[in-house]
Amino acid sequence: MVTKQFEGLPEDADLRRADSLAREIFSDIANKWALLIIEALSERTLRFNELRTEVQGISHKMLTQNLRMLERNGLVEREVYPTVPPRVEYTLTEPGQGLRATVDAMCDWTQRYLRDIEAARRR
Amino acid sequence: MVTKQFEGLPEDADLRRADSLAREIFSDIANKWALLIIEALSERTLRFNELRTEVQGISHKMLTQNLRMLERNGLVEREVYPTVPPRVEYTLTEPGQGLRATVDAMCDWTQRYLRDIEAARRR
DNA sequence: CTGGATCCCCCGAGATACTG
DNA sequence: CAGTATCTCGGGGGATCCAG
Numbered sequence: 326m327v328t329k330q331f332e333g334l335p336e337d338a339d340l341r342r343a344d345s346l347a348r349e350i351f352s353d354i355a356n357k358w359a360l361l362i363i364e365a366l367s368e369r370t371l372r373f374n375e376l377r378t379e380v381q382g383i384s385h386k387m388l389t390q391n392l393r394m395l396e397r398n399g400l401v402e403r404e405v406y407p408t409v410p411p412r413v414e415y416t417l418t419e420p421g422q423g424l425r426a427t428v429d430a431m432c433d434w435t436q437r438y439l440r441d442i443e444a445a446r447r448r
Numbered sequence: 449m450v451t452k453q454f455e456g457l458p459e460d461a462d463l464r465r466a467d468s469l470a471r472e473i474f475s476d477i478a479n480k481w482a483l484l485i486i487e488a489l490s491e492r493t494l495r496f497n498e499l500r501t502e503v504q505g506i507s508h509k510m511l512t513q514n515l516r517m518l519e520r521n522g523l524v525e526r527e528v529y530p531t532v533p534p535r536v537e538y539t540l541t542e543p544g545q546g547l548r549a550t551v552d553a554m555c556d557w558t559q560r561y562l563r564d565i566e567a568a569r570r571r
Numbered sequence: 572c573t574g575g576a577t578c579c580c581c582c583g584a585g586a587t588a589c590t591g
Numbered sequence: 592c593a594g595t596a597t598c599t600c601g602g603g604g605g606a607t608c609c610a611g
Contacts, residue, residue, distance in 0.1 A: 357478040439470060
């Protein structure tokens with residue numbers, strides 16, 4: 326997806342590294358749960374269990390795993406309030422907000438072509 | 449992701465069906481391989497083995513499976529030329545083109561925030 | 572070349588239990 | 592409430608072979 330720009334150029338370790346990184350990131354975020362979590366956080370900051378409710382169908386484990394991944398990539402920020410019981414809030418960072426736009430687009434697309442897809446399936 | 453619009457309304461079987469369908473579709477397309485295939489087809493029609501090359505890392509099986517899925521949902525069109533050896537071409541349909549735009553946006557996003565993400569990871 | 576079918580292994584992911 | 596750790600199982604997905 327990215328490589329094309331570099332085709333034919335002399336080997337360049339940096340570009341190759343960037344490309345492999347891009348693929349890695351793409352693989353990270355191009356998955357159902359990650360995108361749904363971002364969609365859920367697009368409106369407002371949410372706590373762990375709120376997310377669990379919003380992103381319906383996700384398991385405890387998947388939610389934590391994906392949140393860690395998103396955090397690692399700097400797409401969501403995790404804020405811990407040292408109260409009792411603990412309170413943890415997840416917020417979209419600026420890069421996360423940027424991705425949010427594309428996720429929204431995907432959701433819009435789904436809505437827009439729902440009928441067409443339904444029709445296509447009947448064939 | 450879609451349900452929100454309907455919250456609080458009296459139960460409506462049609463809306464529920466549409467929502468479950470939307471989730472199904474979203475799960476179908478929100479996966480790495482499907483999106484990479486669409487990205488590959490965004491420039492031009494491709495044959496099976498060309499796709500296999502473009503979408504590097506994908507296995508024979510995954511490619512066929514995803515193509516069948518995309519075809520079933522009417523995102524790609526499959527044209528068979530009854531020559532020998534057989535020649536099969538895959539093309540993005542109009543809905544497919546629509547999705548392509550959002551995939552492009554995702555790729556752009558990846559490029560744009562590459563450095564930020566790299567930095568975030570080092571922490 | 573395209574693409575089904577089969578075998579098989581590994582790990583993704585759910586369930587459960589336990590800490591702070 | 593939030594999160595980690597362990598166990599376990601099913602099926603995702605690779606490798607391979609066959610067919611048109």
